[in-house]
Amino acid sequence: MNTEAKAAAVRESLAERDGVLVAFSGGVDSSVVAALAHDALGDGAVACTAKSETLPEAELDDAKRVAEEIGIRHELAEFSELDSQAFVENDGERCYHCRTMRLSAMFDAARERGIETVCDGTNASDPGEGHRPGLRAVEELDAYSPLLDHDITKEEVREIARDYGLSVADKPSMACLSSRIPTGLEVTEERLSRVERAETLLRTWGFEQFRVRDHDGLARIEVAPDELERALDPDFARAARDHLTDIGFDHVTLDLDGYRTGSVSPANDDLDLDVEYPTSTD
Structure with a gap:
């Protein structure tokens, strides 16, 4: 059929x-x-x-x-x-x-x-x-x-x-904000809020497929493989560090594996956190 x-x-x-x-x-x-x-x-x-x-x-x-x-x-x-x-x-x-x-x-x-x-x-x-x-x-x-x-x-x-003719025909999948918080770490309004604000920034900066994972104050940014080169740009690194620390994160990192669904689910708890964007106070 x-x-x-x-x-x-x-x-x-x-x-x-x-x-x-x-x-x-x-x-x-x-x-x-x-x-x-x-x-x-x-x-x-x-x-x-x-x-x-x-x-x-x-x-x-x-x-x-x-x-x-x-x-x-x-x-x-x-x-x-x-x-x-x-x-x-x-x-x-x-x-x-x-x-x-x-x-x-x-x-x-x-x-x-x-x-x-x-x-x-x-x-x-x-x-x-x-x-x-x-x-x-x-x-x-x-x-x-x-x-x-x-x-x-x-x-x-x-x-x-x-x-x-739906405008969302090619829209990337979007899970709820709690999916950005690793299994075992409590879901709180503070964590949900800073993830939402961080992802709003990435959307404003033109990224299309991404997640900001909240590892208890450490932001791990995942972007699609075809957007990774932009994320490695020093200007983006500076902006990400400055803006994400302003909204409450202690450290900001970029995951070199790129975006993947379920990366903080039980099957994916052991992850490498790559390319740290240090805070301005480091």
């Missing part, structure tokens, strides 16, 4: 439901689900974004903008992951706790609106991508994953997004 036929099958499946609420981050996966749901159900489809301390403000702005592109009704469900001690402790199941809370907020929002089905953006490529405890929460709460159900891979998701 080609991608177009798979997309048609998703629309047909969604059209059989009285209504759906899409757990909507504004990333390419949930945006495609929202576009397909809106096609299938019109006003019977709602996009809902979980707003909490782990969602960067820029991502919330993106979600609002993409919902407008699609034409789907967009709403927010506000909660705090920091209310959960299990989440704050940041063990190997952090993503499970986070996803459980986020999806629970979605189901609560759906019930308030008389909607039975909550959809998420899990695609057919996700189960094979390493340590993904959040997928267990999707199964336990019985969210409907139409992309996974119809065997739509990540590349096919992007193809469908391009067919819809």
Whole structure:
């Protein structure tokens, strides 16, 4: 079955439901689900974004903008992951706790609106991508994953997004801010805030695929391999050191391995921290 036929099958499946609420981050996966749901159900489809301390403000702005592109009704469900001690402790199941809370907020929002089905953006490529405890929460709460159900891979998701003309068709994946804090180090509002501010700076400086990992006050910058040369520029090193220490980091480093998903998850705890940008007080 080609991608177009798979997309048609998703629309047909969604059209059989009285209504759906899409757990909507504004990333390419949930945006495609929202576009397909809106096609299938019109006003019977709602996009809902979980707003909490782990969602960067820029991502919330993106979600609002993409919902407008699609034409789907967009709403927010506000909660705090920091209310959960299990989440704050940041063990190997952090993503499970986070996803459980986020999806629970979605189901609560759906019930308030008389909607039975909550959809998420899990695609057919996700189960094979390493340590993904959040997928267990999707199964336990019985969210409907139409992309996974119809065997739509990540590349096919992007193809469908391009067919819809969505601006996020080629947007890099973006995990919540807590993924920047190594396993075993408590998730706090202070750490989340300085990571968000640091990543806002990198985005402002023109980097596209990156992370700033917070190793208890040591910032480890990861950028995509094709952006590494720019990050090695002495002017960038100076700016990164000065600005990131200003927002609360003690030291700033650049990881020569470059950006990679899950680099502070349990399977990747033993990492080399390369090329330190010393603080001005060193």
